[in-house]
Amino acid sequence: MSTDELVSGMSTATETVGGTGESSGNWQAGVLGGIVGALAMGGLVLAMSPPVLAVAIPSLYGLAPPPNPVVGMAVHVAHGAVLGVIFAATVGTLGIEGTARQVGVGVGWGVVTWIGLAALLMPVWLSVVGSPASPPFPNFAPPSLLWHVVYGAVLGGVYAATADRL
Numbered sequence: 001m002s003t004d005e006l007v008s009g010m011s012t013a014t015e016t017v018g019g020t021g022e023s024s025g026n027w028q029a030g031v032l033g034g035i036v037g038a039l040a041m042g043g044l045v046l047a048m049s050p051p052v053l054a055v056a057i058p059s060l061y062g063l064a065p066p067p068n069p070v071v072g073m074a075v076h077v078a079h080g081a082v083l084g085v086i087f088a089a090t091v092g093t094l095g096i097e098g099t100a101r102q103v104g105v106g107v108g109w110g111v112v113t114w115i116g117l118a119a120l121l122m123p124v125w126l127s128v129v130g131s132p133a134s135p136p137f138p139n140f141a142p143p144s145l146l147w148h149v150v151y152g153a154v155l156g157g158v159y160a161a162t163a164d165r166l
Helices: 001-008 027-048 049-058 069-096 099-128 143-160
Strands: none
Touching: 027 049, 027 069, 027 099, 027 143, 049 069, 049 099, 069 099, 069 143
């Protein structure tokens, strides 16, 4: 087979392969999945506990008070996009394939982000910046677990649906 035949027959997927041969995932699908997942999660947060989005999240960066749900959603979606890229790298590196497996890993990723970021890091960070929305440490709040599981499931589903197309 000639080089031209080999190149023309290659997949158009945007996954990249590192020097050791492992796939690094599709970062664009990770960003998209992270944004859509964060929007879905943000909708739940707004419905169940608006101060989290209006005060706590923007307080991380000194952007509240006063309450500002629009800024809170923007910050939240930016976090979701970055975490989506990390998810994509993880899925690619581990070679996780198939919709069900990627959604399952997304749910697991949601639980990991809940424990590491929402329950442990966020209370400390909010306390350090003097936020009025600083929760107790640790903050293993069940509604927050639900929100993060939804984020992860949507992230995994969008990633699985788009990784071969972007």
